[in-house]
Amino acid sequence: MSGVTRAEYCVVACAEAWRDGGEILASPMGLIPSLGARLAKRTFAPDLLLTDGEALLVGLDGTPEGWLPYRQHLTLVTSGRRHVMMGASQIDRYGNQNISCIGDWAQPKRQLLGVRGAPVNTLNNPTSYWVPRHSRRVFVEKVDMVCGVGYDRAAEHPGTARFHRIPCVVSDLGVFDFAGPDRTMRLASLHPGVTVGQVEEATGFDLAVPDEVPYTREPTAEELRLIREVIDPAGARGREVQG
């Protein structure tokens, strides 16, 4: 299909994270994951629960269908019936994620948000990541502060981490999973228009790249209509990801 923008491929790739999720809460953080969650619910994952970003569970038209204040949200996390797509200021090949600070934790060069719920998320419910600008500053050899737990660290705690799962990382360049050697990050698909070389250039560690890399799937005509006319008619997606 011609005329599909990079941002629209990203929306579709994020939506795919919630495919087959069943009746769970989709917790998208950031604009494009939010559009993706709504696209998923409107199409192939109608059972998803969505929030208004505050304390309510809402339908697609905003109709409240439940109450989910922070304390109950944390219970839902530990029950595992949620798939969150978080941001990452840094992420390494095993999926260790950092949103706390850059540099030495004791006196950081750049203080960021803090660990937030990344530690509890990653030990309890599937946690995916969204990176709107794929670069060597984000995809690093070693993160400065492990907030979200990666596969190497989860493997050291098989009992406690038995619910640990990082289904995917979506960036503006492609989709990544952890099917590389020793559960390291692997290029799962390229967004059309992106090359393997571009991804490798923007990644600060050795990425597993299969011989044949597929492209991120095309949106269907109906998905494209939903994105453009119903879910994001103002085109906010183009401000998060250009091109």
Next chain:
Amino acid sequence: MSDKTMTAEEAVGRLESGMTLGIGGWGSRRKPMALVRALLRSEITDLTVVSYGGPDVGMLAAAGRIRKLVAAFATLDSIPLEPHYRAAREAGAFELTEVDEAMFMWGLHAAANRLPFLPVRAGIGSDVMRVNPGLRTVTSPYEDGETFVAMPALRLDAAFVHVNRADRLGNGQYLGPDPYFDDLFCEAADTAYVSCERVVDTAELTKEAPPQSLLIKRHVVTGVVEAPNGAHFTSCAPDYDRDEAFQKVYATTPWPEFAARYLGGDEQAYRSAVREGA
């Protein structure tokens, strides 16, 4: 039954330097800012602050009142990073106990239940364990034999929270969508000071809102402070939304300038200064 109403100054007057102070709300939402402003007007310092951090943390950190902070984050919500908190952290201005949001909640639950700790499946595998070497783990005594973090109780000397309504006895009511953890903060504290938009008669509390909106019970409350607009500039739904314009002023004004302009006088002077700045 005793009338617990007092002024913000009287509430702060009961605190001492070196105390552990829990502050309710979440990020830049329903923060007891009038109480925080009163605290900033006092000489109290050397605090251990326990908070789901917003501008309360930013202001107290900028003013050098925090010795140690227990938090999972500090944010202004619509402005993701709290600038004054950032500056203080980057200057190494105070000690930080950085824990996960759920660990924090279980620490409050433990304190409220007079337990030394509660087990939580969070923290293990993350650097929360590295930066908090004092954290211990606990093994399930049952067949699963799993290992969890033993989150220590976050017992507080005092708690500050802000709600929509309260009566003189200390029964506090929230009318917004989220209770946050304000009742837990009060239950985890030896003394709790509840500021509210309006003090009303007890019978008024349930006239237009259901009894389940009565979040805070009087037996855990030491003082009630009537503080209209007392969460400003954070939100206090449904009474008012966050004052985004003023929050921006807060976030972009160098701290000494902001403090001189807005925090030099009493609460009345603060309101006048906010009006003049608009």
